[in-house]
Amino acid sequence: MTTSSTTPTAAARAQLGERALFPTLDARVYLAHAAISPLPEPARAAVDDVLAEYARRGFFAWQRGQAEQSGLKAELAALLGASVDDLALTRGTSSSVTAVAQSFPFEAGDGLVLLRGEFPTNVTPWLMAARGSGLLVHWLDADAFRPGGEGLSQLEHLLRERAGHIRLVAMSAVQFQTGLRMPLDDVAALCRRHGAALSVDAIQAAGVVPLDLAALDADFVAGGAHKWLMGLEGVGWLWAAPRWRGRLRPALASWLSHEDPVSFLGEAGQLRYDRPIRPYVDFLEGGSASVVGAAALRASVALLRELGPDAILAHVDAWNDRAEAGLVELGLRSLRTRDARGRSGILALTPPDDVALPALRDALVARGVAVTAPDGVLRLAPHWPNALAEADLTVDLVADCLRELRG
Ligand SMILES: Cc1ncc(COP(=O)(O)O)c(C=O)c1O
Structure with missing residues (x-):
């Protein structure tokens, strides 16, 4: 018997201000959701169920794995106001940001804007890309983006002064340390006006700060499972605006990145290496992914959507x-x-x-x-x-x- 892979019905039991879905949580007051969230009971049940199916069926549980991943994408797409076509599942925020940094079509001499005070995920992958591709890095202060601060005018000045040179601005939606929510709409509008792409790390926002990716004019938005989305470490997501379909360099492509990637597993004579790389951002899902991580996150996001x-x-x-x-x-x-x-x-x-x-x-x-x-x-x-x-x-x-x- 195939175990259920539908959205957990426990979603209806989630209530604001009520921790009944965390029956074994040790802490009297749990205030570390910006670090790692505890796993709600429906997510734990989903993981147990997946483990039981893989223990019983091995390879034949593969379709269950696929269903968990596509079910997770549908949940995330609904939560984030995105199309599933523009989402990729990854190993975490860092993998997502690194994937963009390594796949973006930079040319030597291009400029990047980074923020001092950011979590290193929004700095290190870009510095590596800068080193590899010969990019120039311009720094602003994250804290200058407080309401009424100078951040937006400083950014505008930089983009205007360096017209055509700055290709990308990278920032978190919410600063990990101060909790400052960044003025993403204004930043995105400035980036569009001056021809720069905007890459956003939303791990400190998604699940607690409403996001509408279809309305936000960003280019790339990345996140991970284990904070406000209440999943497990080791799963993340990346959204790329539809305008990036077919425009990223397939620097990180692997076997599952091709069109029709698995036909050779069922038929003779289908083993080829020249099938095109998919134009959608899910080409970055180059190999097998965490099924338990997908199952846990899928169940947790269903609770968030319910609330x-x-x-x-x-x-x-x-x-x-x-x-x-x-x-x-x-x-x-x-x-x-x-x-x-x-x-x-x-x-x-x-x-x-x-x-x-x-x-x-x-x-x-x-x-x-x-x-x-x-x-x-x-x-x-x-x-x-x-x-x-x-x-x-x-x-x-x-x-x-x-x-x-x-x-
Ligand atoms: C803003 C921000 N980005 C990224 C991360 C790390 O995410 P991951 O481990 O999924 O790469 C953190 C973790 O604290 C964070 O606060």
Whole structure:
């Protein structure tokens, strides 16, 4: 019997502020969704089901693997406002960004714009491409893109001054450290006006900040599974605007990148190496991919779609409002913008001057509050299962930690 590969019915049971779908989650308050999310029960059940089928059927479970991958693409396409034709599944955000960096038709002397303060995924692959293709890198500050900041005018100046030279601008949709949501619509409009492509890393946005890729005039948008989408590490996605069909260099193509790639496995005389590379971005799916990762992510994205991206962001924003007010009263400084357009799921704060951040983080984790502290900020990242009352509990526990740390 073939086990079900339809969207899990448990989707109907997801409720904002309710963690019943995480029955074994250790933390009292789980606020590390910007790092790695815990796996919801329907995703875990989907993985178990896939494992059972592969254990039983081996090669003959292959079609189940295909169904999980195409089912995942359909879920992602619906969540992101994209066409499945323009999506590729990858091994993660870094593989997606690296694939664009290695496949983009750069010529020696072309320019790139990168941002200081970015997560290295939006820098290292581009520096490697710059080294390999002889590109010039221009830097701006990520933080200048705060609402009311100079980032957009600096970018416009650079694009205008270097007309025709800058081929691509790379940035995250949401900054990993401060949680700043970047003004992507404005950036995309500037890029279009000046003939540059825009590559966006959306791993800190997708699943918590609504995205509509058909409306956003970006060229490439990449993401991974294990943060706000609540899947497992090792699965990612890449969207390329339809205008890029057939225009990327097939530098990373492999056996599954060809038209009609598997016919030789069923018939004699079909083994050929000259079949064209597919023009769609899924040519980057050059080999076998993670079936368990696809199954987990598919189930988690179904939950997100059931809840709705607008409702999720409103819930998380209300949680962060409540926690921010209490924490600022305790003497922490918030890096969250007042302007809602600059906000995401992340509430980033710095501790009072007399308290060391690692000590505060460790004291919170010891009290069952799962937080992270990347690059000098305390990062609270609640998601749809976090109850609003947990914001008050978190403030109380931070107060308790401060008392302890001050002796
Ligand atoms: C903005 C950003 N991009 C990329 C990554 C890493 O993603 P992956 O491991 O899927 O390459 C992270 C992880 O923290 C991140 O915050």
